[in-house]
Amino acid sequence: MSAPKPYLVYLVDDEENLLELLKSYLQNAGYQVKTFQTGEEVLQVLDIDTPHLWILDIMLPDIDGYELLRQIRSKSDVPIIFISARDQDMDKIIGLELGSDDYLAKPFLPRELVIRVQKLLQRSYEKGVSPIAGLAVPQYQDWIQIGPYLISEKGRMVKEGEQPIELTTKEFDMIAYFLHNQGQALHREQILAAVWGDDYVGSDRAVDDLVKRIRKKLPGFPLETVYGFGYRMTVK
Missing domain, CATH: 3.40.50.2300 (Response regulator)
Structure with a gap:
């Protein structure tokens, strides 16, 4: 081989x-x-x-x-x-x-x-x-069911049924962060530090823009706005 x-x-x-x-x-x-x-x-x-x-x-x-x-x-x-x-x-x-x-x-x-x-x-x-x-395809496993979506952290992949959903690195990083903090209200500053890193110098507008993109690609993802604070992934 x-x-x-x-x-x-x-x-x-x-x-x-x-x-x-x-x-x-x-x-x-x-x-x-x-x-x-x-x-x-x-x-x-x-x-x-x-x-x-x-x-x-x-x-x-x-x-x-x-x-x-x-x-x-x-x-x-x-x-x-x-x-x-x-x-x-x-x-x-x-x-x-x-x-x-x-x-x-x-x-x-x-x-x-x-x-x-x-x-x-x-x-x-x-x-x-x-x-x-032509490189080898990773083996995706350990799928988690969230609403209508299957999510693999190991494979960094999201599917709806058998259809893969294309996500950017930041989009998946944010989804993974919410997966690890289900039910918790997360402040925008927490999300910035987790997804962009502690040395990020931009505004928290980047968080809102990324959430908007995720909601557009994954309209069934259970992500709700905590007004004046940040976001929370609901647990169902």
Whole structure:
């Protein structure tokens, strides 16, 4: 039996030297890496192939990273790490609200990026690997019935009947957090810390936006608003 193919990472940055340095570190960590220096190059591949993870710079010479993020999210829910030299809180907030999964301000140590890539891929694909690019499919088990949905934490998957429901990393992280805290009223700040991390600097509007997306995708999920406080997953 042949060994599984490594994860495929798409790396987008217009700084050629940095691009080659980061590519080298990622390849040494065992990843396949394809690089892009312009937004136009990215748009040309969006309908052709899908990586396991994007690393996306905000400042590009033609199309800014925000627009690329919107385009990618309209076609795929794979993990995205935003990077930027501007180190402004608003960049991080906008990126996360548009659907990125992590944010790293330049300058940073290449090893830090590799560690974040490792953690995000591990969190997104667990012990199995994505069926993208011919990799083995993870074994999903330990299903939990919540309303009309079957939820597998190990497989990070939600189904309605036999139909899988596509969720982003953050959407599933929030669902899993509510599963572990059924019946409890959770403050928005608690949810921010659990899903985005203690170092998140954005507003709690991100929580409301994510809840809105979950309710749209899973209208039967028993999640109720605790007005002026946060949210609670009801126990039935």
